[in-house]
Amino acid sequence: MALLAEFHLLQNFAPSNLNRDDTGAPKDAVFGGVRRARISSQCVKRAVRLHFARQGLIDSAALGVRTLRIQARLCELLRTAHHHTEDEAVLARAVAAALGELKLKVKPKKDEVHGHTEYLLFLGDGEVKALAHAIDQGFDELVKEKPGKNTKASLLACIGSARAVDVALFGRMLADDKNFNVDAAAQVAHAISTHRVDRDVDFFTAVDDLAAGSEAVSGMLGTVEFNSSCFYRYAVINLDLLRANLGADAPALMGAALEAFLRGLVAAVPSGKQNTFAAHNPPEFIGAAIRRGEPMNLANAFEKPVHHGESDAGLTAASVKRLQARWQGYGQAFDIDPNSLRVLDLTGVWQGDARLTSVEALVQATLGAYTAASEGR
Secondary structure (H helix, E strand, C coil): CCEEEEEEEEEEEEEECCCECCCCCECEEEECCEEEEEECHHHHHHHHHHHHHHCCCCCHHHCEEEECCHHHHHHHHHHHCCCCCCCHHHHHHHHHHHHHHCCCCEECCCCCCCCEECCCEEEEHHHHHHHHHHHHHCHHHHHCCCCCHHHHHHHHHHCCCCCCHHHHHHCECCCCCHHHCECCCEEECCEEECCCCCCEEEEEEEECCCCCCCCCCEEEEEEEEEEEEEEEEEEEEEHHHHHHHHHHHHHHHHHHHHHHHHHHHHHCCCCCCHHHHCCCCCCCEEEEEEEECCCCCCHHHHCCCCCCCCCCCCHHHHHHHHHHHHHHHHHHHHCCCHHHEEEEECCCCCCCCCEECCHHHHHHHHHHHHHHHHCCC
């Protein structure tokens, strides 16, 4: 059975529009027969991934970049790291030839030297630097668009030559060569509200500061939709797969990856409309478990929507109570140690001996549980 790190969070956001659909409204979904607020898994994963670098949780050399603009980045490295002084168009031609050997076509952009790849690439910093080095070594051949056997082999060896924590966690799919794909070790569920939700609309006016007294002072009128919701959030890491993805770098990076992921889940908040709403509300409940078995999303605790009158302490407290009941029910049914879930509960509702008093204590307890499990204790 796989060794898993599972995370369950309850987070009550004040009025906000953190993740918008194509109309600008907050994303939502039907669950349990009623409309729920929703934050997409992609939105959550990006917030977590960016938090790694922003807070220095993972060294930049062990992180990746997702971009269409890899040609421009490689040209920049050829200039700065390998001291090339050729015309930019010459550098771009060599880089395009190199990427072509990897089946990554560069589409020209009108009036620009550098083109874009056909789809977003997710490459580790080490892989990008290795590519720049290989291009430098085979530069004369690549400029002529006639790379030799050794140059081709060097280019192919660059992908997968260095491990990036975020690539190992969130995976990579390169449509043109499945040998470069990385199966994601982490899965993140769409966050959904534990209760039924209604949309609200804010009508706003932007005032023209220089309008004369007889003129209308409204320079712009508009509306923005928002909601306020208590979200259940779930994520799981297959730690065995993460170790395999990190390869030889696993001993140095496994603990850092697990810690960064947990801290990112807790602290990273999607940025949508935050200048308007400033919904910087941390989680009220965080549960983390290191265990062997199958992943277990507890969203069905909220199939019947939580009602605001269910607890005098509010929606979040009622949601915590529901969550514990579901956890205990699953534990009995599927033989899971109920104390494997270590808990930080600011509502005070959770009952048991696994409660902790700070995020730092939760992080250390989770890392300790991982060390013990990986050593077979």
